[in-house]
Amino acid sequence: MPGTGPKDFLCITCGKRTKPDRRRFIAGPAYANYRKHFKVFSCKDNDVTCIKCYSQFYRKSYKCQANRYEDNQEESENQLSESEDDYEPPAKKQQKTTSIKSPKIIQLPITSAGKSHSSCCVCKDRKSKFQTLSTENRHKAFLSTGHLLLSGARCCPTHIDSDGSLNEQAILHFKSLSSSSTTFFNKTELLALITDIRSIALKNENLRIDFDNKNTLKDSDFLNLTGITKKKI
Numbered sequence: 001m002p003g004t005g006p007k008d009f010l011c012i013t014c015g016k017r018t019k020p021d022r023r024r025f026i027a028g029p030a031y032a033n034y035r036k037h038f039k040v041f042s043c044k045d046n047d048v049t050c051i052k053c054y055s056q057f058y059r060k061s062y063k064c065q066a067n068r069y070e071d072n073q074e075e076s077e078n079q080l081s082e083s084e085d086d087y088e089p090p091a092k093k094q095q096k097t098t099s100i101k102s103p104k105i106i107q108l109p110i111t112s113a114g115k116s117h118s119s120c121c122v123c124k125d126r127k128s129k130f131q132t133l134s135t136e137n138r139h140k141a142f143l144s145t146g147h148l149l150l151s152g153a154r155c156c157p158t159h160i161d162s163d164g165s166l167n168e169q170a171i172l173h174f175k176s177l178s179s180s181s182t183t184f185f186n187k188t189e190l191l192a193l194i195t196d197i198r199s200i201a202l203k204n205e206n207l208r209i210d211f212d213n214k215n216t217l218k219d220s221d222f223l224n225l226t227g228i229t230k231k232k233i
Helices: 029-037 051-082 135-145 168-175 187-205 219-226
Strands: 023-025 048-050 106-108 111-113 147-149 183-185
Touching (some): 023 051, 029 051, 048 051, 135 147, 135 168, 135 187
Parallel strands (some): 111 147
Antiparallel strands (some): 023 048, 106 183
């Protein structure tokens, strides 16, 4: 439950107190090399490292990888020089081109959640097997609560209905939270949010009962709903 965790998160390497945006939880296979490097043999779920210690580890491991790469390059060159003249080296793999995302410089007074992918965006639990919410269901939750769940937000299966959307208990949880913070967007995220909200609005428009347009309802519908016919309206 929220509020039952430790108040202070001390770096397991240097022992300094860490801030929320300057810590990394080292439990799990992703940080196995880090724990092996600092000889951390027993690790708890709440054990963290500060950014400074992790950066030192990263630089050292990067240098080791670079040295191994140079050794492999020298060994490969020696093998090529000793090989026959008709030897053809294997073709190099083409590097995948990645699309460049626009910077997040658009600040809006919208409270967001789901930044951490290692904990539930509703109850902050770290032990469950999480499910990732789809873009449509995240934006539906925003329309219901005013709290925006960020891309990649995950939560426990107990907070999700059969259609993949947040259940009533999770919606009530977000409605009870304060909404005084802000969120930064890039133009792609903002456009996707506006597009999805417009799509949901168009779907709901088809479900509304429009008494101004007489063609949307039959004479029997008017009589059942209002007790009078179209001609008397």
